[in-house]
Amino acid sequence: MKFKLKMLIVGLALTTSGAFAGNGTTAEHIEAATAAYKQVAKDTSYQWTTTVRTIKAARKALEAGDDKAARKLAHQAMDLVEATRLQAKIEGETWQMRVPK
């Protein structure tokens, strides 16, 4: 049962990032990363400064007219968001091991 739920989550994650990797303007990619950051923070309370910084850098690059760099940064931010979600998942399952007994 739990396994099925996991598959569902992985599936969802794959479809969203799959759609993301495709078309859309760079601005949309940046917005997608921003929304994903907020969603993970809301779902798990896990939030990395690095992601915030990378999103900011993407915005700046876009404003400066460097679409390629901005897009790359937006994708990096999305990767960081995915890593954050994974960290929350792993930690949620394993933290008890660290508690002194």
Next chain:
Amino acid sequence: MKKIIGSALAGTLGLSIAFGISAGPVEDQIAFQKYYENRFPDTPTEDFANGVYSILPAAREQWEAIEEFPPYELAIEAGEEFYNKPFANGKSLADCFGADGAVRNQYPKWDSERGMVVTMELAINECLTANGEKPLKYKKGKITEVTAFMSFNSRGQKVDVKIPSDDPRALAAYENGKEHFYTKRGQLNFACADCHLLTAGNLYRADTTSPGFGHGTHWPVFRSKWQSMGTLHRRFGGCHKNIRANPYKAQGEEYRNLEYFVTYMSNGLEFNGPAARK
């Protein structure tokens, strides 16, 4: 799908109930304290209230010299003045916390009516706003002066955080803080427990990490690095930034629950704030 999620939820519930039986807060606290006593057998138990200096003889002498002319003394005086200054309505903080404000051992506390942890800082601001005054900022400045005064007058009180057993939300808040303490966060993937428990006493860049046992006793702190006073939540934020985790809001639920757990773990030690730290 509903069914799958439902049974997955039931599974986790069953699991947490099982854990609840095997280790409640009291057992947690005993095991936590014992861990440090075994790790640092030369440190007398009550001395853990002195943070890293309880395990670092090399730095202790310099710290004791600083504590002789404490850099938080002015804050205590300014705090006393503010404490007794009448509000526009003629009342003062003394109407909320008594003549000397020696109420440190009442916080953090569980408020069953609102179902939340109330810290001393939060209570101070609620006293101010209830009397039509402006609330203070939570990380540094005036708030640390007021808490310096109140903590100073509370020195010697025992840490005695309570988790009322008749309100499961209190235990949930504690568990939330506990989970926070033991989960790795930030891009650098560190848990509070990694630095302040498992490797307490190790060097991180230029700083040796203090034992987590004692983290709740001595606030506010005058920190040389800040060149000013700061609250516990300011410190939480600093540790989060160091591991590249976005700090949470000072006095938001996440940090209040973390303070609830952290201070509960220091139960039995004496309050000895304010204090000086590197």
